[in-house]
Amino acid sequence: MSDTTLADAIQADTDSGRRLRVRAEIPWLTIVAPAVFFVAFIGAWELLVKVRDIHVLLLPAPSVIWRQFVEDFSLLRVLAKNTAIESLKGVLIGAVMAIGLAGLVQPVGWLNKSLLMYSSTIKALPIVALYPLCTVFFGITSAAVVAMVAIGITPIMYTFAARGFSGTSQEDDLMRSISAGRFIRFRFLVLPRALPYVMAGMKTAVPLSIIVAIISEYFGGRVTTLGSHIRRESQQLHTPEMWSAIVMACLLGIVAFGAVSLLDRYFLRWHTSRRDD
């Protein structure tokens, strides 16, 4: 083979690599179909309330809820912000604890196994029932809500992180062959290898954190939060106000999930599941 044909051959190999990057199709179905469904659902709701003349305190029409939402928006924004901050703090504390613990415990097989068993069990328990205990320690404060979220998040993040850290692979041989020390191995291999698992955990943990935060606030949290607002309005039979707060809670959940998904996309842009084929 002469030099030119060798170069041609390399070029051919190179081109075949380039072809791997095919543009992903725009998923019309996953956007248009749910949108149509949503509009139909809201329309049916509106129609039902109008036709059957359902009382506003029982079930307000979407248009009424929307008007209320617009009217309350500046208040709801503040409440949502406070709730978001509480959940975010709780998630961060829970995630750091879980990841740190999983990283520390990972080399000790039996300890890792027993902690995994505990966290799987705890995950299945209705941990919100612990909230009264949190208020015993922290009083009816923001800190109690944060603690509750952290407690709820830790076992979930632990199971995901532990799975991420447990992988041994041929890359470990590579790290040894270039005489990488423990710390470098952890930073360059173990941590990034666990990242897909951590992100998968976050996708579950972040929406859950908002649920836990709102429920905890509902049972007694700082006044200026979504949960306690919902409780107050429901107790006073302010049904449209309650619904507009629920709309805000849903929006908060969607925004939070969207943010995690974006982070996931950014951090895992190299990942197998992102390969455009």
Next chain:
Amino acid sequence: MLGLRAEGLGKEFTTAGVLALRDLNLEVEQGGFMSVIGPSGCGKSTLLRIFSDLAEPTSGIAEVNGKSPREARIAREFGVVFQSPNLLAWRTVLRNVMLPLQVMGIDRAERQQTAHKMLDLVGLSEFARHHPLQLSGGMQQRVAIARALSMNPSVLFMDEPFGALDEITRDRLNLELMRIWSQLSATILFITHSITEAVLLSTQVAVMSGRPGHIHKVIDIDLAHPRTAETREDPRFYKHVLDVRRALTEASHE
């Protein structure tokens, strides 16, 4: 000083109760290219793992450049190319090639320069910013070679590096490896299942036989360098191929 030396090398996997190697003796000149060929399970990978300090022998001596494998590894005198590319998926191609240099604590400008040079050598400069999963298998294996070479090792261990590739890609990478070897004058220990590949590349072919693994025969390949595609048309090429085939048959029935 020899590039590689094994004397009375033995390896037993005690828990599995497998005697993988027994009394294995081997010598490779510095700058030599030795291929190791042998039936599946005869201990080729085990031998390479002992030389590259990924496994401990249970008896005998292994030396790399006159040092123990461990000393040679810490002095970063060898690079390893594994059967699968083993690239870190979250790093770009360039940063994969820079990894050993980064571990060595070489400063950023220098390691970038070296990594670019290595990517040039394997013909992948324009893919520096890609992620491994955007490359074909052959390209990934070339990145793995560039990475192994980035430390400028005097010894290169390769365990069936092209085993998973198609015949054409394999031929091409063989010629590329020849070109790289002639530029770097490194000692290479190359494991393969392909007789023609072994003959085309090597200065010596070691035929192993198994249960327990040892060297059955070492065959010198006196074909001229540089080896090219035309080397395959040399009548001596076929003679060597037949020699190796015969030795391999003997080794398999031993």
